[in-house]
Amino acid sequence: MTASSSAAMEVGAGLVEYLNAAPTPFHACAESARMLTEAGFRQLAETDAWPTEPGGYFLIRGGSLLAWSTRHSAGPTTPVRMIGAHTDSPNFRIKPQPDVTRAGWQLLGVEPYGGIIAPSWMDRDLGVAGRVAVRDGSGAREALFRVDDPILRISRLAIHLDRSAREGEQLNPQQHLVPHWGLGDATVDFRGYLAGQLGVAAGDVLGWDAMTVDLQPAAFFGRDRELIAGARMDNLATSYAGTLALIRADRDGVSTPTTQVLALFDHEEIGSVSERGAQSALLMTTLERITHSLGGDREDMHRALAGSVIASGDMAHATHPNYADRHEAEHRIAMNGGPVLKINTNLRYATDSVGAAAFSLACEQAGVPVQAFVVRSDLPCGSTVGPVTSALTGVTTVDFGAPTLSMHSVRELVGTEDQRMYADALTAFLSPA
Incomplete structure (x- = not known):
């Protein structure tokens, strides 16, 4: 493998910056919002009337962000090209009453979130970040926070005390995966700790969505910097590529009118x-309001959706060199081999031939190769937001991703050149020739 191109290094550097700025879904939305605002997009409140002039806009609901451009629309029945992705990743979430003491240690009660690979989180320096609801007069306001100091650790039991660990650890989340952050029998007040971070009184901290964060920064990896290692690639790599693609597609001219959505x-x-997941009303409500801002009604929206395509992006399993037998032999997925169509006959992925064709044409337009992934017939298949958005909207949907190793580990691995091809393909998808 030769060294990555300068264009790939530029996009890769942008992804590294994005990952390091986004320890939680809330921070990821803030980082995408920063990129969009700098590109001339305007944030809208859901409670306000939306403007009718064509332009680039976005909204944030908690850890979800929807952005769109109507600059290249030809009216309310213009077909939509939409990129879908997700901002959350497996981690440990802080419990409402997390203060624990045990055997002379001060611990913090946590609960696993998502399909976490728990051993990958052990013996690592961890911080904490998230969103806090803070008293504001007679109501409450939201505040983001992040602690980048190594204050938490989940220590592994020494092998001398459990010789069976060589055969695989049996980890009980309630007992063995509780991080410690101090010594002593006195209970530490997490609420008070958060209040100190925010500069408010402990009684004004009304609630939190707080989670553990791996503190090792994302970085280029490998002899020739042809890889990128970091936390939350699944699925912030797609969130970043999608944000970049929307900005590019909004900026550049199009030959075919489209309403572009992220x-x-x-x-x-x-x-x-x-209330903000892919199965919520958020997407359809936003699409209806976009149609209304273009002067249309629900009939116009459904006419537009009938000619639309959704590209649902999530990371794809690259063929693992040490576990090649766990992959479908006829569908090898190469790192830095280009975007990956994800196909499952039981519709764990939403891809059909029509959606695959739309994405393949976008890759052809962008001048990048495309790969195809299927899981082995004797193994279960994961899923994405694709089947959900396809069912809710009735829109042709294609699932795709970028090759990845160590998916759901605290630290994942992707190809540098893949990130350029990923962004280029999505830009072309939003602006079909």
Whole structure:
């Protein structure tokens, strides 16, 4: 493998910066919002009337962000090209009453979130970040916080005390995965700690969505910097590429009128059922309001959706060199081999031939190769927001991803050149020739 191109290094550097700025879904939305604002997009409040002039806009609901451009629309029945992704990743979430003492140690009660690979979190320097609800007069306001100091650790039991660890650890989340952050029998007040971080009184901290964070920064990796290692690649690599693609597509001219949409959903890792997940009303409500801002009604929206395509992006399993037998032999996925169509006959992925064709044409337009992934027939298949958004909207949907190793580990691995091809393909998808 030769060294990555300068264009790939530029996009890769942007991804590294994005990952390091986004320890939680809330911070990921803030980082995408920063990029969009700098590109001329305007944030809208859901409680306000939306403007009718064509332009680039976005909204944030918790850990979800929807952005769109109507600059290249030809009216309310213009077909939509939409990129879907998610902002959440497996981690440990801080419990409402987390203060624990045990055997002379001060611990913090946590609960696993999503399909976490628990051993990958052990013996690492951890911080904490998230969102806090703070008293504001007679109501409450939201505040983001992050602690980048190494204050938490989940220590592994020494092998001398459990010789069976060589055969695989049996970890009980309630007993063995409780991080410690101090010594002593006195209970530490996490609420008071958060209050100190925010500069408010402990009684004004009304609630939190707080989570553990791996403190090792994302970085280029390998002899020739042809890889990028970091936390939360699944699925912030797609969130970043999608944000970049929307900015590019909005900026550049198009030969075919489209309404360009980006949907970054929270809670994909736990089923998408929430007020801001892919199974919520958020997407359809936003699409209806976009149609209304273009002078149309529900009939116009459904006419537009009938000609639309959704590209649902999530990371794809690269063929692992040490476990090649766990992959479908005829569908080898190469790192830095280009975007990956994800196909499952039982519709764990939403891809069909029509959606695959739309994405393949986008890759052809962008001048990048495309790969195809299927899981072995004797193994279960994961899923994405694709089937959910396809069912809710009735829109042709294609699932795709970028090759990844160590998916759901605290630290994942992707190809540098893949990130350039990923962004180029999505830009072309939003602006079909």
